[in-house]
Amino acid sequence: MTPHTEFQKKYYQQVIEIHQKTGFSPRKIAKLQLVPVSVRQMYHWIAIFEAENGKGSPRRIMEAKKSKEQEEMESLKSRISELEESLRLERPAQPPERKRS
DSSP: OOOOSHHHHHHHHHHHHHHHHHOOOHHHHHHTTSSSOOHHHHHHHHHHHHHHTTSOOHHHHHHHHHHHHHHHHHHHHHHHHHHHHHHHHHSOOOOOOOOOO
8 A cells, every 4th residue: 555645654654563563453552542543544554454465355354353353342241241240149139228318
């Protein structure tokens, strides 16, 4: 990909380098506020870069990453449910408080 705008010229290479050196996902890079680029834009740039370097088509790469994120999200939701249930069982049953007049 040849960056066209000044914004792309400034941050495209940084995003690619951070991703390659650290293995961080665009979401992690955004969370750490390493560059002022949207998560979606970073995914797009990384997918294009990987496709240009023989690692698959941008569409397949994006779909694979999206699928992986969905699996992670479902796993986290399941874990939250387990922890909430565990917490509910650990708390002693307390009678409702009486309203004082």
